[in-house]
Amino acid sequence: MIQVEHINKTFKVARRNPGMSEALKTLFHKRYDSVRALDNVSFTIEDGEMVGYIGPNGAGKSSTIKILSGILTPDDGRCLINGRTPWKNRIEHVRDIGVVFGQRSQLWWDVPVIDSFELLRDIYGITEHKFRENLNELVILLNLQEIIKTPARQLSLGQRMRCEIAASLLHSPGILFLDEPTIGLDAVSKIAVRNFILDLNKKHKTTVILTTHDMQDIEALTKRVILIGRGKILMDGNLEDMKKQFGGYKKLILKYSGKGLNLCEGMHMLSNDYSRDEKEQVVNGHAIIELDLDTIQVSEAIARLSSQADLTDISVSGDSIDEVVVKLYKQYEI
Amino acid sequence: MNKYLSFFRLRFVNGLQYRAAALAGIATQFTWGALEILMFKAFYTVDPDAFPMAFPALVSYVWMQQAFLTLYMTWYLENEIFDSIRNGNIAYELCRPIGLYNMWFTRSMANRLSRAVLRCMPILIVAAFFPEPYGLSLPRDSKAFVWFLITMVLAFIVVVAFCMLVYIVTFYTISPMGVRMVAVAGVEFFSGAIIPLPFLPNNIQRIFELLPFASMQNVPLRTYTGDLSGRGLYIAILLQVIWSVILIITGKRLMAKALQKVVIQGG
Numbered sequence: 001m002i003q004v005e006h007i008n009k010t011f012k013v014a015r016r017n018p019g020m021s022e023a024l025k026t027l028f029h030k031r032y033d034s035v036r037a038l039d040n041v042s043f044t045i046e047d048g049e050m051v052g053y054i055g056p057n058g059a060g061k062s063s064t065i066k067i068l069s070g071i072l073t074p075d076d077g078r079c080l081i082n083g084r085t086p087w088k089n090r091i092e093h094v095r096d097i098g099v100v101f102g103q104r105s106q107l108w109w110d111v112p113v114i115d116s117f118e119l120l121r122d123i124y125g126i127t128e129h130k131f132r133e134n135l136n137e138l139v140i141l142l143n144l145q146e147i148i149k150t151p152a153r154q155l156s157l158g159q160r161m162r163c164e165i166a167a168s169l170l171h172s173p174g175i176l177f178l179d180e181p182t183i184g185l186d187a188v189s190k191i192a193v194r195n196f197i198l199d200l201n202k203k204h205k206t207t208v209i210l211t212t213h214d215m216q217d218i219e220a221l222t223k224r225v226i227l228i229g230r231g232k233i234l235m236d237g238n239l240e241d242m243k244k245q246f247g248g249y250k251k252l253i254l255k256y257s258g259k260g261l262n263l264c265e266g267m268h269m270l271s272n273d274y275s276r277d278e279k280e281q282v283v284n285g286h287a288i289i290e291l292d293l294d295t296i297q298v299s300e301a302i303a304r305l306s307s308q309a310d311l312t313d314i315s316v317s318g319d320s321i322d323e324v325v326v327k328l329y330k331q332y333e334i
Numbered sequence: 335m336n337k338y339l340s341f342f343r344l345r346f347v348n349g350l351q352y353r354a355a356a357l358a359g360i361a362t363q364f365t366w367g368a369l370e371i372l373m374f375k376a377f378y379t380v381d382p383d384a385f386p387m388a389f390p391a392l393v394s395y396v397w398m399q400q401a402f403l404t405l406y407m408t409w410y411l412e413n414e415i416f417d418s419i420r421n422g423n424i425a426y427e428l429c430r431p432i433g434l435y436n437m438w439f440t441r442s443m444a445n446r447l448s449r450a451v452l453r454c455m456p457i458l459i460v461a462a463f464f465p466e467p468y469g470l471s472l473p474r475d476s477k478a479f480v481w482f483l484i485t486m487v488l489a490f491i492v493v494v495a496f497c498m499l500v501y502i503v504t505f506y507t508i509s510p511m512g513v514r515m516v517a518v519a520g521v522e523f524f525s526g527a528i529i530p531l532p533f534l535p536n537n538i539q540r541i542f543e544l545l546p547f548a549s550m551q552n553v554p555l556r557t558y559t560g561d562l563s564g565r566g567l568y569i570a571i572l573l574q575v576i577w578s579v580i581l582i583i584t585g586k587r588l589m590a591k592a593l594q595k596v597v598i599q600g601g
Contacts, residue, residue, distance in 0.1 A: 071428040073594050087594075095431045106426040108344065110351065115344060122340030123430050 002045040002068065002175070002207070007077030009038040009063055009231075038074065039061045039231035046204040047174070050197075052222035053241070054212065056329055060231045061211040065179050069099045070210070081175065095124065098168035102180035105160065106167055108151035113163045117170060124171040124332045131170065138166040141196050158189030165193065169200070175207045176200070183212050194220045215321040227328060234332045243318075246327040250298055251317045252289045257282055258309025266295030283309075337432055342444040349448025363400040363457055370396050371468060386532040390467045391559035394564040395530055397470040398555050401457040404449035405490050406551040407527065408497060409518040412445060415501050416510040428593070435589045438501060442494045474560045482566060486554040488574035491551050495581035496521070502585060505592035527550040532561060543570075546577040 005288060012032045016022050038060045045051055055061050066072035067079065070086030070093045079085060086093045107116045109182055121131045127278065142162040152160060165181065178197070182190045198221060200206050210221060218225060225234040225242060235242070251270070260283045267289050274285030291301050298316055306312060370517055371393055378389050387395070404410055415438060418424040427434060461470040473479045500517050504510045524547035529540055533554050542548055553570045556562035562570060 066425065069429055071425055072596070090428070091431045091433070094429050097429070099426075101425055101430045104426060106429075110347070110348060119340055121564065123337045123432055125337065171468050238568050 001047055001080075001082065002043075002094070002209075004044070004064075004068070005042045005078040005081045006213065007038050007041045007064075007067060007074045007079060008036075008071070009060075009067065009074045010034045011037050033225045036231045038067075039173075041077070041228070041231070041233055043226055043233060043236055045207060045209065047207055048201070048210040049224065050201050050210070050222045052210050052212070052218040052225045054218060054225060054325065055226065055228040055234075056194045057213075059228045061228060062179055064228070065099070065177050065209070065211060069097055069177055070094055095171065096174050098171070098173035098176045100161075100164050100176075100178050100181050102161070102178075102183040105152065105164065107163060109153050109230070110151055112149050112151055113144075113155070113167075116152065117148065117167060120167060120170050126171050129173055130140075134170050134172060135166075138169060141199065142166055144190065158185050161185060161189065162193065165196070172204070173206070176209070178208065178210045178212075180212055181210070182212060190214070190217075197221055215325055219321050227332070229329070229332050235328070242328065243321070243324055246324045246331070249318075250293060252291060252298075252301065252305075253287075253315045253317070254289070254311050255286050255313040256305070256309040256311050257284045259283065260309070261287060261305060262308055263289070264296070264304060266292045267301060268292070277319065338436060338440045341437065341439050345441050345444035346448045349445050349527040350452065352449075353452070355358040356449070359404075359449070359453050361457050363403055363453065364460070365390065367396050367400040367457075367461070387530065387559070387561055391561055392530070393468055393563075394471050394559045395555050397457065397461040398558055399527070399551060400488075401454040401461070402450055402551075404446050404453065405486075406493055406525075408493060408500075408525070408550075410446060410449075411497055411500060411510075411512075411514065411518075412442060416504055417440075419501070419504050420508060420510075424499075424596075434593070435498065435586050439494060439498060442497060443490070446490070446494070473558050478557065478560060478563065482554055482558045483562075485557050485567075485574065486569060487553050488571065488578060489550050489552075491578045492546060492574060492581060493583055494508070495578060496546065496550075498585040499588070502588045502592055505596055521547050521550075523547070528560075530556070544573065546581060549574040549577045549592055 004058050011034065013035050014030055016025070016026045026157060041060070041064065053061055053064065062103075067074050068081065068086060070090040073087040079087075081093060082096055084093045107113055108119070117135065118224065120126075121128075126134070139148065142165065144162060144166060147155060147159050147163060150159075152163070155163065161181065161184075167177075168176065174331045176197075181197075182193055183195065194217060197208060197210075201208055208221070209215065212218060223239055225235070225237065225239050226233060259281070260274075261269075261272070268291075270288040270290055272285055272287040274287075276283050289305075291298060302311075302314065345551055374389070374392055374396075378385065378392075382389065385392070399406070418427065424434075427437065430437070457469065463469065473482060497519075500510070503513045506514060520525065524542060524545055528550070531542055531548060543552075549570070553562065553567075553574060557567060557570075
């Protein structure tokens with residue numbers, strides 16, 4: 001269980017204007033601005049939950065993860081993870097957690113990955129039996145058989161990221177923090193990583209906290225989403241509710257032939273290409289129509305349109321999660 | 335303890351990989367040692383009685399210094415540690431159930447030792463076969479040799495503990511350049527790396543010998559050549575122990591403080 005209450009963190013940032021004279025000035029007088037990275041952040045996460053932690057760049061996501069993993073001390077506020085304060089009992093705390101920082105590497109650059117794994121075994125004091133068991137499981141699930149004998153520097157990004165994830169899970173942590181784990185991965189690796197995380201949560205009841213800019217990660221993995229912007233928690237809720245709140249639109253894409261389309265309230269034509277056949281007085285067209293679900297149902301709209309023309313092809317698509325998030329950021333002005 | 339051993343082992347093996355660097359190092363150290371000995375030879379020829387150390391003892395001092403250079407030179411700092419502070423990779427090290435001070439201490443020791451192991455043997459063996467009085471001579475007796483080993487270990491600890499302070503100061507300054515330059519240049523002189531401490535005027539020498547820098551290579555090298563023995567040796571060992579303790583405690587305190595306010599750089 002993770003309890004965070006009223007956490008604040010301010011960073012001092014040295015700023016100056018460009019240019020030589022400005023640089024010389026700062027030799028004598030440095031100007032610092034303070035940046036409020038986290039502003040009264042509170043939330044609770046139960047055991048076994050998977051939570052997506054989202055927000056635009058510089059919102060405070062990574063700072064939160066760093067505080068939760070005990071490597072950053074907040075200015076004030078309380079944080080209890082399994083009854084311990086991360087930055088006060090750092091060493092005991094980190095035994096229970098696994099962390100993946102998507103932009104950094106924990107593998108030793110020049111030696112085969114397995115050597116790094118064995119070092120981690122000794123650092124965490126994992127018994128040989130448990131180590132073999134975890135390693136075998138991770139090797140199979142993440143498909144690492146060949147990879148672990150290769151030096152880390154010769155791995156591709158996707159291969160390395162899978163090894164990073166494995167390295168963070170060797171000591172069977174109850175909580176896993178993933179800070180942008182799919183950054184820079186191709187579609188295949190992304191899906192492999194996502195499936196693995198889902199399995200892990202199902203099988204071992206691992207609590208997972210995930211920060212990402214890839215909304216498909218969020219959609220595939222988490223039910224609950226916490227939105228942070230400018231250091232404040234703006235929303236904490238269910239992904240489905242969020243989608244409903246901000247995604248009350250659907251798109252109809254259709255091919256038709258007939259006399260032409262006559263739209264009613266709640267329908268909005270986004271594009272319409274057609275060619276007119278003068279002899280038979282028929283129009284052949286391709287249209288994209290946006291539906292406002294508050295005024296009109298999808299079935300109602302289709303019924304209406306099909307009474308006006310022959311619909312030769314039709315598809316319905318929802319608001320993509322990316323669009324939902326853009327709307328969300330817009331609403332909170334972050 | 336197991337985790338430190340394992341960490342030591344990986345670091346050690348890692349260090350042994352750099353064979354070309356070791357060869358280059360050996361060549362440099364031969365040249366440097368020879369130049370130094372020739373320079374002193376010129377002084378000794380003018381007036382052999384003006385110096386506090388006999389010439390063969392000085393020669394052994396220089397060869398031993400060159401052989402174990404990587405154990406005792408404070409400029410032998412690890413860029414990886416500085417980088418991890420600068421770019422924030424220290425984040426992962428802080429996620430391990432292990433004290434950062436001990437981890438870095440182990441790592442520095444392993445690094446220095448692995449380099450020394452590769453380099454010391456060729457230098458020691460070849461230097462031992464140089465003709466009199468340019469060759470490395472054996473210590474006076476086995477007792478002197480045992481004392482030499484003891485002071486060598488203590489000096490090693492003092493050096494690593496001192497370097498830890500340089501690393502820790504980087505938490506505050508971010509850029510390691512300034513600290514490195516000052517610390518390294520100063521220590522070179524005060525520790526007897528440039529000229530052995532007995533060559534300094536008596537009053538200055540007396541003060542210098544109390545400083546932590548004198549507890550570094552000065553003690554084992556002079557013990558080996560027989561320049562330091564009896565009461566002087568015991569005092570030197572006592573000082574080595576005291577300085578090890580003081581440096582380690584200061585380092586641990588500073589580190590704990592630094593970690594309270596550490597900012598992990600970059601995203």
